[in-house]
Amino acid sequence: MATLSIKTYLDHMDLKNWAFSLFDPGRPLHTHGFKNGRTTPTIKGETKTYTPDVVVWSDEMILILECKGGKPVEDDLTQGKSYVDIPESVLLELTGLPSIRRKVILLYFKNMLDLDPKAKEDLLSKLALERDIVLWVYDRGFSITSIQGSHDEDGLDSLLKGGVDVPRLLSHQIEIQPDSPTVLLETLLFRKLFERAFRYRDARFTIGNAREILEGHVYAVKNPDRRLSDAIRSAETHDLCSTEQPGQVWKLNFLLESNASIGNYLQRLHSVLSYPSLNEFSNG
């Protein structure tokens, strides 16, 4: 995995959410038939694990979306091709439909795709040889448009070529992914633990509480507890929590009844992403 900046990771999360929002009820693609969707599913095979960003399907077609927050790189196409190889039986299990066409979508920010004309040209020329991979671009704030490849369905081709508008306000359904940097997991986890502390009037937590609170978020493919432990360790260095019983119970570093203390906690939490240290970028 290439080392990316935190901003690119955050942009990437936004891109996934914009992409998923295209299939919200009432939106053109939902009306077109893509009424079933899953965010960041983990597909664990005997030898391989797939974690596409978004999967949506209609009665006839499944779209597997991979969102790219940065410039195009060689690995992007390899990743796209791997989704073309997901066994039919897995798609049947997921969708319940015995025969379904698949298209893999690579989605880029327009400005990032245009940043390096050579890389863009290279990607487009290679994509021309791929039948089942389509390229979409997102012009920030406006629409998502298909610029390369065919969906093998005239209606969908025409819809995407014209561009599909994105909603103004983004609903963050996807906040984390397995290769997100530890600080991103830490921020999400400790924001949720902070909120939990008020609901339960208790600032203490266990690894079980952490797991429970992140239910529904795919943040690890293997050994999720280890990722959580890493995030907690990182939080200790940022003074967000301290150990009560080693390896078992921690306590958030704020007093429930003190406004000043809560304000300081929020400031520390906020600064985790504002000033990340370089060695935290590529933890996966």
Place this chain on the structure above:
Amino acid sequence: MLGSEVGVIKEVFVWSDFDSPTELMDKWLLAFESATKTIRVNMTGPINNEWTLKFTDLEKPLGTEGNFEQYYYRLQTHCEGRLWELYTYGSPPLHRTISPLVKFVPKLGYAIFPPNFIKDLLQSYGPNQELTAFKAGRDYFFIEVGNPSEHIRENFANMTYRSSNVQEDFVTLVEEKPVGPLLLTSTDFKIAYHSSKVRTCRIRIEINGKLDQLGRGDTDIFREVRDRVLKFLENQIEKTMLSTPTSRIEVKKDAKSQTEIVSREITQLPQPIVIKLSKPIDPSMQKRIVGLFTQDVRNSNFFGTVEWKSEAEGVVRTTDAQGGGDAILSIQIGKDFLMISPLLTTTARTIDRIYHVILEKADVDSILTHTVE
């Protein structure tokens, strides 16, 4: 059954995050007793979906040694347990019974009866209302509303408006218009039916979920008002539930390829809930609202972070410091509304508490509406 016993009925409506009142009994009452030290609570039930709460006030000894004043509340649940109706036929002091309990347990919070609901309720009983008198107290104002209708000749309602700035509000009230930027917090009203015999009932309705019968009166009339209150709250929670996102984890296994698929299915998308304001948001109001829900915990009981801010719009994620949940607020300059985007943790209490803060600190005439019809 409410109203089947003799006595003056006093009620409190409370939102609950408990799966069942039994959870309160099992997990919170002991801790509540240790925290308050001088209040004991015994909870029994359910019998016919009704629980009984017996409060013993250790600060009020009776003549015999070891005996103390006791107060009883009955508890019925509505809206699949999310709304609790606590009622009593006596006059137990709230500050020694329900108030400390609701304050202590983060999963409970008063429902809100907003000014527009109270005014609509009064309108439905007496469409031709007239302001007949007012008087000012230390930090509140009384407005007397008369109803010149032929059938209801007596004074109809006394409305209490709470002021956070008496001097300024007095000038507004007296010199500018009858009711200025004051929040309607309590209303006493009398309903009288003149048919073969005169039936009357005096009722007090307060912003924080309280509905009381004032003195002895016709309980059928009280029940009628109570049913309307209940319907209003049921309607509120139904709309909130329709706006709140839901999701479930789906695990599928394909035996043939030995593959496991774990994914999250969004079973309901969030729909924005709208607070309609009486005037468009200007930059200072935007700053004030953003501040209230992020830093000014003393005034709002909310904490939060600014998710993003442009010249025209501020989006904040806010958390209720009393355990009522979280939500995203969008405040746009020039718009006469603000939007609440519910999260998985958003509850009816979150919405009510956000609305209460807006009413108290930003716009007394704002109205909570829902976009989902």
